[in-house]
Amino acid sequence: MAKINIAVVGPSDSVALICDVAQEKADKINILPFIYQDAPEVPDIIAQNDDRVDAWLFSGKVPHMYALKSNKTSKPLLYIPHTGSSLYRVLIQILYIERLEIDRISFDTFSAKEIEETFTDISLDMPEYYTNEYSGTISGEELTKYHYDLWQDSKTSIAVTCFHSSFRKLKQLGIPAFRIWPTRSNIRSMLSTAINKVEAARFKGGQIAIHHIVIGGYDDFVREAASGYDAKRKELQLYDILIKYTEAVKGSILMHDNGRYTIYSTRGSVEEVTKSFTTIPVHEDITQKLAINVSGGIGFGQTAHAADQNAHAALGLARQAGDGKWMVVLDNKVALGPLNSAVHIKYEIRCENKDVRKLAEQLNVSITTINKLIAVFTKLENKVVNADDIALYLNITTRSARRLLGNLVDNDFAELVGEEGVGKGRPRKLYQVLLNKLVALVK
Structure with a gap:
């Protein structure tokens, strides 16, 4: 079988580490390294190189989010997660190599739960800490400002970041800053996952x-x-x-x-x-x-x-x-x-779930209609809908759509939330479908 081309995207030091670990799988994969200065460069990197790549592997969560948001590839997109073991390593560096006291510290990327569990697991007293557990995309500049402002206000004495660009800038500003690195075990795991995904795609292809x-x-x-x-x-x-x-x-x-x-x-x-x-x-x-x-x-x-x-x-x-x-x-x-x-x-179009069959009977529709409904509401991101919207997606009459939405309301799977005027005639009723309740029942 032809070797798998895996693109590795991230800052120079992370890419170098991932490439080093990837040599262990040189019989199966070719690594294509792409180095950026900041994560917003990711969409352009994908657009210019996707035809050469079987899978994309990113050094962290943020470049991965930029890749997902760009929607420029159908290839597998994966990233190296920063886990508790990454935190252990940086804490050892702070305490035993740099011999600094951890009393006031700022983090990014990690959740409060992950931080507290890490300190508990290694029996360290919990310091005063701050964390920027961002969601979606964020720039290195924003995280640099977050850490710097806390340090300027004397709220922290140490900054721990997952961003290479933030780490460099914080060091230039004279702040005791430490970088979270991906661990070799996590790199090996994600390389194996990338290989499996590509092989599965080739099999399906x-x-x-x-x-x-x-x-x-x-x-x-x-x-x-x-x-x-x-x-x-x-x-x-x-x-x-x-x-x-x-x-x-x-x-x-x-x-x-x-x-x-x-x-x-x-x-x-x-x-x-x-x-x-x-x-x-x-x-x-x-x-x-x-x-x-x-x-x-x-x-x-x-x-x-x-x-x-x-x-x-x-x-x-x-x-x-x-x-x-x-x-x-x-x-x-x-x-x-x-x-x-x-x-x-x-x-x-096929379902063996008893709860789905029961729900279909309850709403007097087919199982396929239930699955379609969930797909429609998921695509619409659970926005408020009217009967015309449902009729269009399900290719049914507006009258049938009204009846279906009424059944959802009667069975507590939707709520009537308002009306909208459409010129002459009666206003259209607006519905909020309780998607989470529907999905929970059919899983």
Whole structure:
């Protein structure tokens, strides 16, 4: 198997340490080191180098957050966590190498619980301490100011930071500053995790992919054509468009009777061309150039039979979603779609959870609808919704959506929180769905 290319991103000293540990796995991996001055550089590093990389490994939590926020790669993103063992090492350095007294100290990145447990575990008296347990992205400059202000106000005498840039600046300002380093054991663990994730992705990438594509309402399509010849010309035009797509996914295509086509390929190629199952590149050509209703279902599996079953299931879901829609069903019975749609969601189509079945009966809907609802509310980040929102995502009538939201309210899974005026007619009711309660029940 080809070696795995792992990008290591961070400040120079951390990258050097990770690269040194990675030599132990030189038979399996190639390391591509990328050094930055500060974490906001991460999105540009990814954008310029993603095509060379199988997985990204970051020196800490903050560069990892910048990578996630940038959404510039579908490759695995991992980081070296700073754990209690990292704290032990810096405390030993302060106490036994520098021989400083720990009475007032500032930290960043670590939670108060982690700090208190560390002091308790090594039987040290708890000093007066401060910690900046930030969430999301933060710059080295912000953390430098945090530590410096505490020191200037005589609230602390020592600063402990996970940021290389903050460490350097604090030292220049004359503050007794110490750097948290990733431990070799944590580096080994995350390198192994990165290898496993890439190998799993390569295994999945080799799965069989089958597309079932049909011209919707084929009898009407033929009847409305100017002639039988005109209908055949349109089918051949569609075939030509699909051949280009088939070439892109490195597959093969069969043209059947009655406006049906089948494409065979592999998951890895399809995932790349469809941008992780979010778009069908030929969709615009089909809808605008041919102006015909073409639905597609893409299925994956370890065997041709499994992939074919999932492709048929995906095609059925696509037809349910409306004219000209495309859906995907993965090997684990998770559906994604519609592709090329603002209402794209990901949900399970099979469920063996008794609580989900009970909830479906309670709300008088299908299990799939329950899974769709959770996917919709998660995508909308649990914002306030109205019946039109739900109708759009679930492809149901507004009346059915009102009934569903009413059932959620009656069963204490949603609350009526207000109304909004929409011109003439009755105001639309606004609902807050209690997502945490729903998720807790179905897990």
